[in-house]
Amino acid sequence: MAGLDVDSMFRQFSVPKIREIEKQVKGDIETKKEDLRQMVGRRYRDIIEAADNIRDMKQMADHIMTSIRDVQNGFDKLQLLQQQLVTAQQRAHLKGHGKVDSELVRDTQLKLLLDVPELIWECLDADSPDTLLPAIWCLLLAENVRHGLMVQLPEDAGDKRSLLDRQTRQLRKLRIAVTEQCDRIFRAVDLETSQSALLDELCAMALLENASISDVLGKFLCLRKDYIVTLFKESDCSSREQMSRCAATIQNTILAVFNVFVPPSGGRESALLHSLRNAVQGEWQPVVFAAFVEEQSRTFKNALPNDVRHFHPDYKAALTDMTSAQLQKACSHWLQESLSVGRNEIVRLVDFCESIDSISALKKSVIETLNTQEPWSVASTAAVGAEFSVYDALIKASLLNRLKTLINETVTGIFDMVGTAIDKEIKLETSPNAQFWLELPSDTVNICSPKDSTIGASNLTLRARAVSPSVYSLCHRVDSQLNALSQALQRYLEVEKETADGDLRAAVSQACSSAVERFGGTITAGAWQARPNNDLPIEGLMRRGRLCLGLCELCPGLKNCLQLENKVKTEPANRRSRDDERGETWITARSALTDAAIACYLIWADHAVNVVSADVSLQDMILSAKRAEEWILSAQEWEVIDIEEETESGRKVASSILVPLQLSRYAHRFLNELTRVVSIEGAHRLPKVVRQRLAGSAWSAFDVAYQRLLSDTSGIGQRQAVQLLFDVKSLNQLLMPEEGSKSMAKLVERLESLIDPFDLDVLNAHMRRNVVKMVQRSAAIFGGVLPTEAMSAAGRASGSKPSGGAEQPQLLPVTASIARFNLLPVAAPTLTGGHPNAGGQPLNSSISADNAELKKRHEPSIAPIKSASTASTKSFYDKISTSWFGNT
Template identity: 25%
Template sequence: MARISYNLLELDVDKLFEEHKIEEIVEIEKLLDAEIERKRVELRSMVGDRYKDVLAASDAIKNMKTISQQIVDNIQNITDICEDLIESKDDKAAKTLPEIDTKCNEERVLIVQVRLAIFMNEQIWTALDGGDNLTAAQFYLLAQHIHMGLSLTKKEYLDKLPLLKQIRANLATLRDQIFERIKQKLEFVEITAEETSSNLNALLLLRNQSATDLLNIFIEHRKIALNTVINTSHASVRLQISAMVRCLITTIHLLHDCFMCYGNSKKGLIWQQLENIVEDESIPTLSKVDLPVTPLIAYIPDVIKQFRPKYKSFVGESAPENVKLGEWLASTKESVCKGLESSLKLITSVKGLHIIREEALKIELPSDWERICSESNLPENFNVWYYFFQSLITKRASELISKKVSCIIKDLESEIREVLSGNLGSEHGETDLRWYTWVEDPTDVSRIENKHTGLSMKTLGYSQNVVNLCEKLDGKYLELLIDVSQYLYGKEFTDDVIIYPHLKSDRKKFVDREELENHLRLESTKNSTSLTLFLHDFIKSESHKVAKSLLCARFLQAVTNLCPHFNKCCTFNASTEDWSRICGHFTKSSVQFWENWIESCVQETDKQARKLFSDVSVCSMISVLLRWDSIEIQEQTDEKIFKSQIKVPLKPSLTLHRLLSKLNDDLSHVLPHTLPKQVHLQFIEKTTETILNHYKLALDHNQLNQNQSLQLLFDVKFVTTFSIQRENSKLVALSQEICDKLRARIDPFDLDVFYSHLQNNVKRAVLQSQAILGCLLPSSAQLANLGVGEKFKEEKEPSVMALSVPSVSFPLFCTFAHQIPAQKAPVVDVQEVKVSSPKLTKTTPKRSQDPTAAIRSGAAALFGGLTTDWFS
């Protein structure tokens, strides 16, 4: 049965119907019913055995309660009967008490005074234990008055009372106790005006101080109360500051009620209480003492019975006029500042300061707070939070903003260091972005709005490393904006929170908004400029300097476009000056990083050019010269016409072509359409200057024949026409100097015949090369003097697919020479020269009658041109 019971408790109903027959299931059901009944019986027996004593105890307690109530009722009856008997006895004694002549009973008078002195000590202790320090002070003054009367008694009587000295000594101890209790009470953080006034009046009576002294004492004790709050351990800084605010509000409220005005009276509560104690109409102090019933009461002298405390300076004195609280305000502000110096360091977010401010502003002020502040001579629109705490909170918020912005830049520097320390020299590095830009990817088109990915980044030349760094930087600034938004605007951060309108009632609450916005703007500006210094210092002594310079240049370009939250931190209050300054600084630094790449390209170009120009002998020149153009010319004399052929260079030399192809590849690696115009021009100028310098060196160190000079002259003319702007006087002068030297090595007569044809071939070669070497054009207007500008204006249906607009516009494909107006770019093969004298005279060239000179458009023009002028 034990095994069956155990199995029944772990029974699986689903498996039961799968593994057993109907008869077995019915049997198991019967066993379950039996087991359930058995458990019920066990439960009943267990409850009866276990709780039997509890039930018995419950009955006993009920009986005890009834008996106890009966005992209490009986005791109360006995007490009532005894009180009635005492009252009836006193009445009888009073009726039968004969008049006593005090003059004849000096001893009895002395005895009652001694007994009264002892009793007053007890009453003072009782008042102190009850927290009534003012009553204790009055009793002390009465006891002192009693001892003064005893001191005038006959010496023979005093000698019989050695106990009197001990009583007087105990009274002196009680004075110190009263002062200690008053001090403790006045230093309570939360205390009522009644309690404060009674304790201050106790001091006033015991020390007979002036109102000004009393005010100073009150302020000193409230300073101690504030320090108690500051030094007390709190669960959080929020609770500590709230307690401090409550303490200061209580202090100001007490100051007004106790010293200035209380209720409907123009007097403070202190003076109202004092009037009830020291005026002639006030009840004597002895009447406040609960004297024991004894016949000796009749022997108490009248001077003791009529005693009232006196205050010599009191003549209806009220609160001192024009009470100056400047010293208290200054010292309290200093105490608050020192007290919260370490506590505020525990707050690590501006949102935490927002919570503290909200908690403090929730503390309710008295309904007549403005009147209280005005009558207390406090500054206009005085508020405890804004006067003592707001500047500290603002200062801490500024520190947190500075720290967070600094951490953002430091974190970014660490991330940049990690990226720059990576393998940037690989085939998928920053030096050649073609693998990234011209490769299709499924994520090129993002479905998320404003997502920095895909084609939008490829067209700008921002690699994934650059995009990731920008996203991290912008994310950090977004976290900063989220942190400060609640404090500055009272709502969660959104993109339009900066311009969110606020009610007039909120302006005081956000009194430091403009200050913190300006601080955030200045900190973001200052720290962002330090970022460029880090980048320059980091890549100085590192390997892969070019790749890292390119990454830094791209990153500084991308920051101004991909970091809207960084932008928002620098453009508060619609002030874009700082953001413009940052963009300018980043652009300038980016150009400096690009210069490292330019310098590298210039060095490689110089190295390659030095190798190519190392040998410009006749034999070596044959390997670099392309086919020359053969031109038939005619010379006419009086007798007959002489025909001859001349050859002039048609294309740049292979040496120049290799150099220009290398430069073109360098630009293609970094996506020329993404280069800043300044960088692009600087690249072209420096590399062109390097090439020209090598032509100049080759000219200075070698003796060139006429054909070599013609080819080099063609090369220099080609480079000058293609890549040098007219405004660049330095390079134009260098090119002119080289050309002059080359022309000097050519026969003047031949030069006069060849030069115009050479010039035409240069223009033709330039036009045919502009598509392949178009990246080396400094501007879209570079070839305007050759008719290119007019050609593109006339072309209304371009046959080339539109691509992204480059920073330096140039035609991506040549549209054919036949579309150029004949007068702008003449194409001649035969030139007639009439000789009427020993000098040769040039005739007007014959124009080609080729039908392809007509303007074509569409695909036919494209492919027709490719088979004619393009490769001619």
């Protein structure tokens, strides 16, 4: 648009459009004018500010030049005054030594200036704290002589001035060397440094830097802190040496401050102030300088000025001690910083300790290094305002934290090892039948009370307790490792009386409790995952359960570790209460292990019943009882009882009835096979709740089979119904002795409906008697799967003569206290730990619920245990396998 001329615009645009374009162009013109005005204004302001700055700079330069001239005039006046002072001193010296001229005095001082560096290097080469103060005194003397010669020498003495310049450069190097030597010596202050040597060092520092006592203390503490920092960077020292030297450095520094900077009682001066006053105002001279002067000629001695012969360092700081508040503030600040640096490094070094014994050795080394004599309490109180222990403030917390970490790692590693090793041991372990029921020539009888530990018992005693070699080996390893842990902890506490021993004992107890709870939870979770409806193996459940119980019975070290929190060392052992010996921690841990064992046992019990039921084909055998040929093959022995009945006419009619004497073949076979399977796994040590679970699961299996059989009663005769009724009542008495079952009542009601009421009335009394006999005979034979109440009920029934003059059954006695386990199952002691059915729910209801859930799932993947059934039908005892009484 800008390139169009006027004619083109009038041809292309209308008049209103052209007016708009004109208005826009005028607006742009005004905008550019405004921008230009603002730019010019800014530039004008910049020029004004630059002019003001130039004027200020000129005024400042004039002021600086005036000040420089004033300083130059002051230097000229001082030089003139010094020349007048030196001239007066020379006149006084020449007045006393009339034959000595000024040239000889200058030459003598120049010779002294040339010889003093050799004296200084001699002191430095000695590398001793006692030679540091003489070296600094000689250095200050040489600098004072050099300053005087700079004024005294005339301008035309070119050779002497060049020699003076060379010595000036050498004195500068000497000051640097002396300063480095001073810093190095301060860093190495320890108990072997005497108080006089430390005083000389600090006094030398004050004279060298013309510092006050507070400045000397700050420099000394700063150097000691730097030494602590560099101490941990030395690679040629072990961790133990580094920590010991750090603790000793902090303690030695506090002792040095107390001996040097703290004024004694009675208003006297501190040792450092007294030493400084003696060096500045007294007649003290270094021995090395006095010996040097004595070796010179008489002319040299007479030519030395008095201010050189009796030199006193020019100390301009105030000769006063620090107040107690200032001293404690400086020391407390340094102590906090040093402890912070030391703790950070010690935490890193302590992490390299992999055992409690190494920490005990470290603690012993540090305590032996520290000085625990009587002056420490007074020194720490005076220096920092309160008594403290270097070990407690610096190292104790780090050691305790590392100890707790090691304790947790050790205990966790022990139980992780058990969890890993149990699976390997199960794979390598032989059959339980060969472990528990085979006697070896090396077996010895070992009679021990139930309270005694099984560790160290004979093989026979271990097998009597159903302890397999793998379980015993693992428990023994756990016990030995926990005992080693307790002994290592005791050795740590014996190094020195530890105020935190209760925390360490509680840490061991809590670590064991947490590990046991976690281990029990892992076992329980694994047990529920290994239920028969899953694909996981289930053979090791009994081993895992025995391992949990073995940790309670075979590991006294575990009990001791769990009770460390409740033990009081000052209380005699015979005065501890039983509640202290059985601490809550131990009870909780034992309950966790017992719960895990019970969970394994219960799941295994259900699995065993299911496997045996499938192996003997229980349901098929019961259902086949309807067929006549099966009935003949499974015919049992019946008791023939002669009875007389009186007719309505008064005539007596003699008849006989048949009453069942023994269980059916399928029931015998099922119970016998289940007993064999359970006995192989050590039935004599099964807890009460597991035996109840076995009996309940077995009854549930029978109940399901009977319910299926009675769903169709066609084909079941009266005699078959009588036998089935006898089986149901006998099995119920054997497997569920304490309480009746609703399912049993329904079965009895349905079976009784199949029997003639008059015959049933006659049979009831005789059937009850035979059921009692059957329970008495089976209590010992099938004791491995029967609950304790069934065996107790059988024993009570056998003690009283039954009605009807029946003969007493011949049963072998079963005792719970034996010196050498017999071949009959012994009732296991009742466990006090909790179990899944301990919440008040009836056992048979929980068993039925579990079995109902199991029936909905697929069959277990474990191969059923093979059994050899007997086919004899002559008598009850002919049907029992003789393998129970043998060694195989």
